[in-house]
Amino acid sequence: MSSPLEQFEIKPLIPLEFHGYNISFSNSALAMTITSVFIVILFAVLLRKRTIIPNLSQSVPEALYEFIYNLVKTNVGKQGLKYFSFIFCLFLYIAFGNLFGLFPYSFTFTSHIAAVGFLSVLALLFKICVGIYNRKWGYLRTFLPKGIPYALAPLVVPIEAISLLSKPFSLTVRLVANMTVGHIMLKILGGFVVALGIFGVVPLLFQSLIIIFEMFIAVLQAFIYTVLSCIYLGDALHSH
Amino acid sequence: MKKPQDIASLDKKIDVFKKKRTAKQAQSVREDSHQNAAKGFQMSIELIAGVFIGFCIGYFLDLLFQTKPWLLAVFTVLGGAAGILNIYKSSHEGENI
Structure with missing residues (x-):
């Protein structure tokens, strides 16, 4: 029986080297490429007939668009809508990446x-x-919120700076x-199905339920990631 | 003479209502506990993230200035404080969602 962690192994498909750095095209890169191309093709196909009154295929991407649009509007505010395209791409990329990882023989790059x-560091730089x-020098106020005496600055500034830098880490983790x-659990249950022979039907049933749950988790985690990066972005726009 | 009967029927009614209410309360507590578990998991990550980033900053500053254990110790403690600040901030984030 192979190890449950084997599925996360990165294998180079096309070995490449650049000035001593390994930049091979790996199975992870392949999964990312497939996800991105799939999103573009899916949206192009669904939106090929653009009408004012949307038909069924057009209403799916429109519903997704409006969902994220409202999310940005409530969490960041009206001035955050300028950055909507970034948030929308982030959501689609993570959601489809998570879902793509659930297919057999595929690779979950979001793991x-x-x-x-x-992506989180990108959100931090953004x-x-x-x-x-937006706030020019006023942005430095983030490190020393109003109402704190200047004597405490040597203590508060490093704490706020670490707090700012640690947010991408907690988002990622x-x-x-x-x-x-989720993937380790699926693999272990799959091992039970094979090992138990005819009685493997019981874990098989259980696994089918877990897969449905995993699909839900895949979309939910993408949603939570998007909401938290929205709030994170919103902090930069509003002064406290 | 009617009173004792009335009280008995009233007791029955009260019992029925009480049972309904406890069942409802138990359900809402169960739903809350799921959300609280997710929130607790999130907060533990926030705390660890603060300490970890503080540790990393301290470690690399030590390498830079060659002041081996000192900055590591200071920034790990500051990281712990930042972790608690993160928890405080994220506990307020939930109110907007």
Whole structure:
């Protein structure tokens, strides 16, 4: 029986090297490419006939769009709608990446800290840029909230800075932990199905339920990731 | 003479209502406990994230300035404080959703 962690192994498909760095096209990169291309093709196909009164295929992406639009509006505010495209891409990429990982023989790139961590760091850089662009020097107030005496600044500033930097880490760990745990559980249950022979029907039934639950978790975690990065972004726009 | 009968029927009615209410309360407590478990998990991550990032900053600053254990110790403690600040902030985040 193979190890339940084997599914998370990154294997180079096309070995490449650039100035001593390993930049091979791996199975993780393949999964990301397939997810991105799939999203683009899906939206292009569903939106090929654009009418004012949407038909069935057009209403699906429109509903998704409006859902995330309202999310940004309530969590970031009206001025946050400028950054809607970033949030929408983030949501689609993570949601479809999670769902793609549930197919047999596929690869869950959202279970890797490197992949999700990059998105979180991107959100952090985006937040800092947006904050500085909108509030100029006032953005430095983030590190020393109003009402705190200047004598305490040497203590408060590092704490606020660490708090700012640790948020992407906690965002990443939540998504990665949820994805990894779900896939390990599916693998172990799958091992039971094979090992128990005819009695394997019982874990098989249980596993079918778990798969449905995992689909729910895949979308829910993408949603939570999006909401939290919205709130995170919103902090940069509003002064406290 | 009617009184004792009335009280008995009233007692029965009260019992029925009480049973209904406890069943409802138990259900809502069960639903709350799921949400609270998710929130608790989130907060534990927030705390660990603060300590971890503080530790990393301290470690790399030590390598930079060659002041081996000192900055590591200071920034790990500051990271713990940042973790608690994170928990405080995230406990308020939930109110908007």
